[in-house]
Amino acid sequence: GSVLTCAQVAAVMAVKNTSQLIPMCHPLAITGVDVDFDVGEREIEATVEVRMVGKTGVEMEAITGVSVALLTIWDMVKAAEKDEHGQYPETEITNIKVLEKVKE
Numbered sequence: 001g002s003v004l005t006c007a008q009v010a011a012v013m014a015v016k017n018t019s020q021l022i023p024m025c026h027p028l029a030i031t032g033v034d035v036d037f038d039v040g041e042r043e044i045e046a047t048v049e050v051r052m053v054g055k056t057g058v059e060m061e062a063i064t065g066v067s068v069a070l071l072t073i074w075d076m077v078k079a080a081e082k083d084e085h086g087q088y089p090e091t092e093i094t095n096i097k098v099l100e101k102v103k104e
Helices: 003-016 059-080
Strands: 030-039 044-052
Touching: 003 030, 003 044, 003 059, 030 059, 044 059
Parallel strands: none
Antiparallel strands: 030 044
């Protein structure tokens, strides 16, 4: 299947299951998840926006979604970079951060 489609599904699954992966995160009533990719010549930027109704934040869900999306991409394309020593000299996941938190 499409690498980006699989990564998008993985991100949504990760958002919905964050409370099962990270101690002290509790289940939230997620109302929406948007996953976008900006594909450059040598990089892919992933953005995950999470929405919910309630007083708690969804930062951990968004960060988990981005992380799992990027891990999924890496897993699906790693064979293209693996060198003769079985290493991945170029691929890296960097700069995962919360871009904006909006309270309504």
